[in-house]
Amino acid sequence: MIPALYAPRVEKLRSAMRAAGADLFLCDHAEMLHWLTGYTVSETFYRGCILPLEGDPVWVLRAIDEVPCRAATWVRDVVVYADHEDAHACMADILRRFGSVRIGADFTSFGFTAFTRDRLSALLPGTDWVNLHEISNRIRSVKDAHEINLVAQAAQIADGAMAAIAQGIAPEMRARDASAIAAQHYLTHGADDYWVGPISIARRAAQAEGHGMGFLHATFTEDRLAPGDILHVELVPRVGYYAARFMRSISLGQASAEDTAIMARIAALQDAQFAAIRPGVAARDADAILREAMLSEGLRESYPNITGYQLGSYAKTPRSSETMVSLHPGADWRFEQGQVFHLYTTARGLALSETVEITADGCRRLTRTDRRILVAAG
Structure with a gap:
């Protein structure tokens, strides 16, 4: 169950996803991660949270950050990788769980670099990426x-x-x-x-x-x-x-x-x-x-x-x-x-x-x- 503090935020994001025709949203913007999940961490290695239109989200991050992540977030499914593993490949593996879908992302997010876009596209051929332009900042404009x-x-x-x-x-x-x-x-x-x-x-x-x-x-x-x-x-x-x-x-x-x-x-x-x-x-x-x-x-x-x-x-x-x-x-x-x-x-x-x-x-x-x-x- 989504905690009361975060439920309106999740629904606000899902409404934007539906309007854009996205089945998933890949959140990799540091401040939006905190707003959406209660936890954030610097991008020493690529990390992010996947939110589907229905069902539970998944956090993906390096193993060294697992304990503080679980302590702070309401997201129950936390997937980790070792520092010597390919972070983008790990993220792609989790995205495949959801089948062939349209994946939304904020192309202005500092996390969603050209390298990240190209790397995930290569790992997920045929994926349709949907740009939710500037959503990571604009969706958080009105504060609770x-x-x-x-x-x-x-x-x-x-x-x-x-x-x-x-x-x-x-x-x-x-x-x-x-x-x-x-x-x-x-x-x-x-x-x-x-x-x-x-x-x-x-x-x-x-x-x-x-x-x-x-x-x-x-x-x-x-x-x-x-x-x-x-x-x-x-x-x-x-x-x-x-x-x-x-x-x-x-x-x-x-x-x-x-x-x-x-x-x-x-x-x-x-x-x-x-x-x-x-x-x-x-x-x-x-x-x-x-x-x-x-x-x-x-x-x-x-x-x-x-x-x-x-x-x-x-x-x-x-x-x-x-x-x-x-x-x-x-x-x-x-x-x-x-x-x-x-x-x-x-x-x-x-x-x-x-x-x-x-x-x-x-x-x-x-x-x-x-x-x-x-x-x-x-």
Whole structure:
């Protein structure tokens, strides 16, 4: 029997399979594996779960991962192979159990590479592969109450970690010292791991001409903080694989009147975006509220990036953000109740963002730190 938490997810996927004419679905996307089965693992060797339209699913993975898989998943049929065996051949053997069928897969999944497609096609001649395009991310867009609760727990940890950094950072410390403060807070307050997020000295980090966003994803340097510096902090803690994210700027000493005014205006413009978001609103319209105001007021010279993207679970994959469902001028989707987003903006070396939940009435912040430049107590 499928547990109550997973039954709606399985039926949602099976509905998509029926619509596409697929008899089986080969799930090899790390985050979708967790969403669908309760377990995920990095692709050291090829692995995945086979879901038929009727009957029980089958997990296929390396033998060393069998015990943690069985401990976490509701799927009873777990087939394993030794590391010296051919993982794709093992998967093909299990797929043959289901006879001559149309096999659905997400061709945009990091697991379903061109090599995997070609190898399985060679092992299963005559198989008709059905592309359920981008389903691994889009099907998980609307979160259930369990998922939102995990994001909310992560948001609480993020708020606490930001406060700990603001309290503990001081001149002569480095960005990595701020990261160490956050990592300790993460681990002692229930986060999955110590992956903190990008932290940099904003106006000494690499700056991209025109939009000044080089500090957002800058790597650590050994530069020491000095009075008057702005520390950029983005925190990304996970609980049960589900992440919250938010950004603040922390001033070493009292922030200048100019910076304080810029941040207040950024917050007001983003608040207007938040106020406009509710179920049914077009994503491109919500994006335009912030984007056009930032440009028209001269806070940005250009705006090449998105203004938000959906949040969810994050496993060990090449991608650290889910940008298939994101806010930009060409976004052709509408907000739905139960979605969770990281909405963000930056200007002149300052950054502001929140984790938000789309409710029946609008847009609710899950991160609660004051929306201003924070001042380092150190």
